[in-house]
Amino acid sequence: MNGNETILQYLTSVPAWYLATSVNDQPHVRPFSFAAEQDGRIWFCTATTKDVWEELAINRNIEATSWWPGHGWLILRGEAGLDDRVSDDIRQAGYDHLTGLGEHYEGPNDPTLVFFSVENPQAWICNHDEWKPVAL
Secondary structure, three states, X not given: OOHHHHHHHHHHOOOOEEEEEEEOOEEEEEEEOOOEEEOOEEEEEEEOOOXXXXXXXXXXXXXXXXXXXXXXXXXXXXXXXXXXXXXXXXXXXXXXXXXXXXXXXXXXXOOOEEEEEEEEEEEEEEOOOOEEEOOO
């Protein structure tokens, strides 16, 4: 399994994982639950109407963590790539996922639905005894 597959497995094997942003030295952490891989990059989705999108525009540094019971936890660190250039399949999957959570969009091409990637990623799989880097 390659590094992106490992990261996706940790992010998609649990109902929610957590993404942290920071603006003006104030951390902001919220649950996320969609992740996909395209062109060797991990992608997440949100909306331009959410605080997280505004925070990412101010400070692109992010950190995500996911605890997968029985497997340890993932720490993923990098910068948000705000270029929003995912395939139609991923755009549809993100739309389906968010509308399944009760969010409302006019369709997968609604301009408020946006995708961001993780640039310059660093990742570790951790348990109580060790931290192992994920080769990316």
